[in-house]
Amino acid sequence: MKRKIRIVDTTLRDGMHAVSHQFTPEIMAEIAQRLDEAGVDTIEIGQGDGIGGSSYQYGFARATDEEYIKAVSKVLKNAKLDVLLLPGIGTIEDLKVAHHYGAKVVRVATHVTEADVGEQHIKFAKSIGMEAIGFLMMSHMAEVDKIVEQAKKFASYGADAIYVTDSAGALTPNEIAARIKAVKEATGLPIGHHAHNNLGLAIGNTLAAIEAGADIVDGTCKGIGAGAGNAQLEVLIAVLTKLGYETGVDLYKIMDVADDVVVPHMVRPQVIDKNSLSIGYAGVYGSFLLHALRASERFKVDTRDILMEMGKRKTVGGQEDMIINVAYELSKQK
Amino acid sequence: MKRKIRIVDTTLRDGMHAVSHQFTPEIMAEIAQRLDEAGVDTIEIGQGDGIGGSSYQYGFARATDEEYIKAVSKVLKNAKLDVLLLPGIGTIEDLKVAHHYGAKVVRVATHVTEADVGEQHIKFAKSIGMEAIGFLMMSHMAEVDKIVEQAKKFASYGADAIYVTDSAGALTPNEIAARIKAVKEATGLPIGHHAHNNLGLAIGNTLAAIEAGADIVDGTCKGIGAGAGNAQLEVLIAVLTKLGYETGVDLYKIMDVADDVVVPHMVRPQVIDKNSLSIGYAGVYGSFLLHALRASERFKVDTRDILMEMGKRKTVGGQEDMIINVAYELSKQK
Known part of the structure; x- marks a missing residue:
């Protein structure tokens, strides 16, 4: 043992x-x-x-x-x-x-x-x-x-x-x-x-x-x-x-x-989907996801690109407001 | 790279x-x-x-x-x-x-x-x-x-x-x-x-x-x-x-x-449940599961005990018939 x-x-x-x-x-x-x-x-x-x-x-x-x-x-x-x-x-x-x-x-x-x-x-x-x-x-x-x-x-x-x-x-x-x-x-x-x-x-x-x-x-x-x-x-x-x-x-x-x-008592089975996978890959807070999904729709950019960019900038919890800026910048680059 | x-x-x-x-x-x-x-x-x-x-x-x-x-x-x-x-x-x-x-x-x-x-x-x-x-x-x-x-x-x-x-x-x-x-x-x-x-x-x-x-x-x-x-x-x-x-x-x-x-196209989400976990823990063929579930009901022994015993005996595919024997023996031991 x-x-x-x-x-x-x-x-x-x-x-x-x-x-x-x-x-x-x-x-x-x-x-x-x-x-x-x-x-x-x-x-x-x-x-x-x-x-x-x-x-x-x-x-x-x-x-x-x-x-x-x-x-x-x-x-x-x-x-x-x-x-x-x-x-x-x-x-x-x-x-x-x-x-x-x-x-x-x-x-x-x-x-x-x-x-x-x-x-x-x-x-x-x-x-x-x-x-x-x-x-x-x-x-x-x-x-x-x-x-x-x-x-x-x-x-x-x-x-x-x-x-x-x-x-x-x-x-x-x-x-x-x-x-x-x-x-x-x-x-x-x-x-x-x-x-x-x-x-x-x-x-x-x-x-x-x-x-x-x-x-x-x-x-x-x-x-x-x-x-x-x-x-x-x-x-x-x-x-x-x-x-x-x-x-x-x-x-x-x-x-x-x-x-x-x-x-x-579970609402859904716990599986890995593209959103949670992107969180792990980008290394960002899980709480960023909902904001990124909304910004993705508004600025027509891929949610994953937003999360990846937030990861590159090493953002931390509390910086959710940066998500809008990042999405805006990404939409301009396109 | x-x-x-x-x-x-x-x-x-x-x-x-x-x-x-x-x-x-x-x-x-x-x-x-x-x-x-x-x-x-x-x-x-x-x-x-x-x-x-x-x-x-x-x-x-x-x-x-x-x-x-x-x-x-x-x-x-x-x-x-x-x-x-x-x-x-x-x-x-x-x-x-x-x-x-x-x-x-x-x-x-x-x-x-x-x-x-x-x-x-x-x-x-x-x-x-x-x-x-x-x-x-x-x-x-x-x-x-x-x-x-x-x-x-x-x-x-x-x-x-x-x-x-x-x-x-x-x-x-x-x-x-x-x-x-x-x-x-x-x-x-x-x-x-x-x-x-x-x-x-x-x-x-x-x-x-x-x-x-x-x-x-x-x-x-x-x-x-x-x-x-x-x-x-x-x-x-x-x-x-x-x-x-x-x-x-x-x-x-x-x-x-x-x-x-x-x-x-999936029928159910792919998750780990007690049956598949027991297969891995026991190290037996996945095909043993259905037989073990049936034998469990017939002989009133835990499916997992059957699988564990099959693992200990190092059984291989094709030896599904041993499952009945194992379940019978386990039921006698109780």
Whole structure:
């Protein structure tokens, strides 16, 4: 038996993107209970953009953070309840509420070059006895040295673990492996990986991350998640079990949760289409897609050309307004 | 730019399994024409089990080999038309017909330990001027040395290239890489890889194969294929293009073929479910599934337990009758 890999399920948080944040607290409780019974170590829940995410800008969730956390806390026997916090979207007040109703773990998520905006959140979480994980998003947008620098910042704030997150599903196995290895060597902390499947590599990249030293990995039942979805958890468990890693998760039980419990609540099957593939290829935020589709119609340019150009310019979340400019420029070039 | 990778599309052959072999010659011609325009090098067509496969035992195809090959030959401008031949299912007579109507390439497919049953077919194909490729199926069932021995046999018959085929989708990237590297070193021939996605690794394994030296790789639009399907071709092209490999395939065009031309002809989206995942995990033939589902009902044992036991016993195609025995034994153990 190889070493133990900690499994974090994000079906009830990243998967919320795929259902327009409409899982009810009852659905969350039903799925979370089954995940707990299957042996999943940590279960992340909430609006897709984390606590405080339910809003006009990010999409209203069916219920409040409080309602979700209360419903899920009640059913968990062994799994730790985890929430995601994007500073700027969620606040320390939101974290207090989450903790009050039962969240034990918080992942403080920042752009890969901006760990410092998470300093107060990591420190606060530690001060109230939570596990706090630094979560570096869009890690394809920085070189290894830069990621190491940012990971060290999270470590200096007291983070218990660091994630190298491939938010756009834009990385390939060797690129992931280099990032994981460097961050692990530099911090000595447990390192995690969160994959997206835009390039069809979610399972391959997660395996590469583990072989490079990752200790914690994310997945979702049936791969449900933003864009092309995440690493399909039951598939990941099969691969890791086959290769001799210990995950604590029962293979048959997690297959049953995925096919029998989660599928009936899905709006559509999680597949890769030209839009999500272009997101991964261009390496841009998934949230750019809707804007690019609209601009494509208005300026009669290919959506993919817009996304590719946004990728070349290394735009980040919040720069959605540039999409109109890019589409306009592309239409003039034609 | 890295080296050129030859792309073989098997949408119109492996994909036939996913539509019960019901693509019409018109559908094949429409898709093949678009694949050709997108720059795909080689296009394999026919009943899912290859030429001569249309039968009571393997499933009747909508049309004859002759009708499919005639329809597709007519529309191809640059791509080479390829057929699969499983000795025992297809014959040299079938190959003559295929060649007469325009097939330029034949892949002679045998179980990984039985290359010798393909000797006469490779030699005949070469004698009539066809390109002949040795295709070693179920390559997870043999160790590297055995595969090398079998590949050398194919080479000695005059094969132009050798495939290491993961028919059950049961291999992981390091296992593929070891096989490809060894076969390439031993034969000096171009080496191919045909992946299945049962463990979610079709793209990851194909990339590992290429990094280990593979020169030819297979894929299907939207991943359509037997079981969990194949490497999703448009995704594979995106990954290879992004990494600097030359494929000759236009990324936007192949995305459009997949989403706009192939999807409307699909019966269901290609996803991984607990059945196809169990096939990959157990490493058994996809054709065992239906028998295992029936035996599961009759003997009240979990389908997955039957498949796992068949895998442990290293059963091969043709041993479907053992499924009843295994199910009976498992029911007694309970």
